[in-house]
Amino acid sequence: MESFKLSLLPILFLAVAAAVSGDELRTFIVHVQPHKSHVFGTTDDRTAWYKTFLPEDERLVHSYHHVASGFAARLTEQELDALSAMPGFVTAVPNQVYKLLTTHTPKFLGLELPQSGRNYTSGFGEGVIIGVLDSGVYPFHPSFSGDGMPPPPAKWKGRCDFNASACNNKLIGARSFESDPSPLDKDGHGTHTSSTAAGAVVPGAQVLGQGAGTASGMAPRAHVAMYKVCGEECTSADILAGIDAAVGDGCDVISMSLGGPTLPFYRDSIAIGTFGAVEKGVFVSLAAGNAGPEDSTLSNDAPWMLTVAAGTMDRLISAQVRLGNGSTFDGESVFQPNISTTVTYPLVYAGASSTPDANFCGNGSLDGFDVKDKIVLCDRGNRVDRLDKGAEVKRAGGFGMILANQIADGYSTIADAHVLPASHVSYVTGVAIKEYINSTANPVAQIIFKGTVLGTSPAPAITSFSSRGPSIQNPGILKPDITGPGVSVLAAWPFQVGPPSPGPTFNFESGTSMSTPHLSGIAALIKSKYPDWSPAAIKSAIMTTADPDDRSGKPIMNEQYVPANLFATGAGQVNPDKALDPGLVYDIAPAEYIGFLCSLYTSQEVSVIARRSIDCSTITVIPDRILNYPSITVTLPSTTNPTAPVVVSRTVKNVGEAPAVYYPHVDLPGSVQVKVTPSSLQFAEANQAQNFTVSVWRGQSTDVKIVEGSLRWVSENDKYTVRSPVSISFV
Missing domain, CATH: 3.40.50.200 (Peptidase S8/S53 domain)
Known part of the structure; x- marks a missing residue:
């Protein structure tokens, strides 16, 4: 099996184990479905039925009763092959293993700690x-x-x-x-x-x-x-x-x-x-x-x-960089030691080292490069944790670190609890600092801590x-x-x-x-x-x-x-x-998701998700543009007849004041033509539902592949604005 990994959030990574020999025990999630006439009185009864698929009861890892029909068990490949021939078997997938990788490195100040908080509590949530x-x-x-x-x-x-x-x-x-x-x-x-x-x-x-x-x-x-x-x-x-x-x-x-x-x-x-x-x-x-x-x-x-x-939020944990030429730049760091605001330190770019990738300040990359009592500019990325970069600078004898984004990260900075005086700055700031270093024989800098700053923008x-x-x-x-x-x-x-x-x-x-x-x-x-x-x-x-x-x-x-x-x-x-x-809500019944899934998958594949036998040929298939989703996505093929629009249908339910009237407002560029029918939605009572359609045609010629905007239903008294984002792709 192919091996791969992808980030969990923010610290979990996934790696699926490689294929192993057929007689080695592995964990599989096995999806099974009983005959329609088979009714379980208790969860123990269902678990007992699950065990009939297994060579030994002890192989059972988990029994699923509420959100999946099946179990997890330790099996060999041969045992899984035999199990797959048993009545009730639907499919099996190998267990996927998630590993916690160290982004919270315990160095000096503890684990890697991103940024600052805002408390915007609204309401209470009692009873939930x-x-x-x-x-x-x-x-x-x-x-x-x-x-x-x-x-x-x-x-x-x-x-x-x-x-x-x-x-x-x-x-x-x-x-x-x-x-x-x-x-x-x-x-x-x-x-x-x-x-x-x-x-x-x-x-x-x-x-x-x-x-x-x-x-x-x-x-x-x-x-x-x-x-x-x-x-x-x-x-x-x-x-x-x-x-x-x-x-x-x-x-x-x-x-x-x-x-x-x-x-x-x-x-x-x-x-x-x-x-x-x-x-x-x-x-x-x-x-x-x-x-x-x-x-x-x-x-x-x-x-x-x-x-x-x-x-982001409108809060900065400010660590300002001041260069020898008087330029100042905003950055961030949680660790803000009491250091002099008048003393400057020699400034050096780690990329000036002859060691490959030294600019990323990975472990050992600064060996043989003189950073003693200097502020070191390191580049973000290259799979080196932000705190580890500071740890390398500190190990090599540096006084402080400026961590500069690469172009992909732009202006996104993070206020970590670094192990030494530091400031995380934007890509643009990093470029300016590198230009300053290259402009003078003796570049110097300071890091000046400003504490928590509120009201920053954009946010x-x-x-x-x-x-x-x-x-x-x-x-x-x-x-x-x-x-x-x-x-x-x-x-x-x-x-x-x-x-x-x-x-x-x-x-x-x-x-x-x-x-x-x-x-x-x-x-x-x-x-x-x-x-x-x-x-x-x-x-x-x-x-x-x-x-x-x-x-x-x-x-x-x-x-x-x-x-x-x-x-x-x-x-x-x-x-x-x-x-x-x-004001209004777009509701979706679970059965509608089944109809949507039948537009994507086979009956057997939908049955795995639904936990019961599904025959898509007997179900009303719901294409994605018809699913009653709060956002709207439309694809206009190049062969679209200019007089034949793509039609999207939706239903909204009044959960606000009654009676009420809502009017549509379409915010889209001229490269598409849009008509909303009817021209108003009238609700006589609460919880009443009304249907509408959105017809979309190609408009003015355009080279763009996607246009974006919104459909807003605005109540007559302007109390409610019910906004759906709209994405239209040209194929």
């Missing part, structure tokens, strides 16, 4: 249970205090595998599905994400004196359940077991800050498990990935998922690492869906960062791992206000109320500070307050 699949949780952090929390809803069926005192009415459950039976977080990732989603209000939060303020999750009155699926590694079998348990336990929202390679949905355990969750009414929020800024790098792109991109901007669409698996569905804060996020952490200090421990982190729990918490706020809403309705509320513009009213920028496209932003930056009162 958020299940987080991650690396575990540190239950003794005050972000998981149960003080003042009501007991969990009666439907809760989960358990706490800590000592009884560790769980409470905030952290109501904690289980492990990986090799370590303890749900304790030994990494920090799970503690950070779960507290971002629903952490309690904690005053006095800060990291090394930066980002000081009160920390709070998005839904501070929601309950949290941790499903530990990642330790030294995390596997698709364990992740599927975690989703299965979260649904069975009664979670309302599932938050997953992990991902892998893009796969057909019937081979993607996360896609299969989350479909089962959504079918049972559970909202799922997943990270788009950290493989940007290249196109088509996102994962977790099934239409039933909320796929979350990452943007939000899409960060360079945020993965981009279009989706490979379903290009007719616009992905990602939404952007949330994923850079400089302050949240709970299990370990001390830097020298011991009083108070609770927090950390700055960056990644779509961080933006995802923001959206999970916001989904909990909506679910708390509208407990009967479907996952699709909640997603619609989030997407159609998102802000396409930044705080200055200009289009959201990308890492190059040019307007970001829809494949970077999705619908835009989430707006929690507006999402709680969206």
